[in-house]
Amino acid sequence: MPIQINLDAVLEKRGMKSNELADIIGITTANLSILKTGKAKAVRFSTLEAICKALDCQPADILEYVPD
């Protein structure tokens, strides 16, 4: 898929672990893993908002368009 998820890089910058983020935004680590590995079919605005709030970043920091 041409939409790439850069969540790992942002998490590393903030020094935060995946399970901590999952706890803060209120989703399971399994679902966060689906998001990180790019297996997710869609992302809710509410989830994106919670991630941006927790990591103090912009949606563009997490999502990136990379043409095939």
Next chain:
Amino acid sequence: MKKVKILYTVIFISIVLYIIHFIMNTFLMYYKPEFLNFPKTFYSQFIFGYYTQFVSLFFSILTFIALFYVKSGLGVIIKEGFFNAKCSKQFKISGNIFLITGSLSFLWYLLLLFYSKGKMPISGASDVLLIIIGLGMLVITDIVKNGHLIKKENDLTI
């Protein structure tokens, strides 16, 4: 889900009745010589003579197999929920069998009607009903398949 369970029970009872019916018929044919023992002149009126009765038996067996697939599909729904790939496969097979059985049975009825030169009573309604059930099962298969796809996408929406 309650209605699915009721349908499952009804189909299960039908299958049991079918089995009892087959066993009883087999028993009567082999152990009671007087059962359906008509004179040869009687059978000569039919297209395949004595063997004409076995054509309907063949259609009954096909219907039994289709019922078995419907039962399996409903069982999967009860266990795993409405939309899953397994039950859509079972429903597709049963729908195709119902459709083929209904069509063949209707053709058989037309053949008998033609052979008897219109002396047969009009009784093709059950065959048409079987065709409708078959088509209905195929429509349900499509609905379940699409539902499964939507469910999968919904599950992967974070």
